[in-house]
Amino acid sequence: MPRDDPDWIIEWRRELGERIADLRAAAHHTQESLSEATGVSRAHIQRIERGTSDPRFGDLLRIAAALDENVTVLIGSPPTQR
Known part of the structure; x- marks a missing residue:
């Protein structure tokens, strides 16, 4: 993963991960079962x-x-580019 990604890409990645974790928990999956x-x-x-x-x-x-x-x-809308 490039270290020089713009902040909006880093934020999108974080939000994507949070959505997946929330949906996984709601579906009663552990990381292992997923x-x-x-x-x-x-x-x-x-x-x-x-x-x-x-x-x-x-x-x-x-x-x-x-x-x-x-x-x-899962993907949602990426945060606004700045």
């Missing part, structure tokens, strides 16, 4: 939820499917 359901490693899910990793689109699709959500709910 990992098993998606094939995405638990460590990667943890980094996504912390906002320290850029997930691949395929990972987002698998996570959305396991949480029975549309991927657009």
Whole structure:
């Protein structure tokens, strides 16, 4: 992940991770059970939820499917660029 990303991208990553963590908890998944359901490693899910990793689109699709959500709910709208 580039260290020179603009603040709005860093903020979007953080918000994406929070949405995924909230939806995961609401669906009664642990990081481990979500990992098993998606094939995405638990460590990667943890980094996504912390906002320290850029997930691949395929990972987002698998996570959305396991949480029975549309991927657009996960992605949301990125914060306003400044």
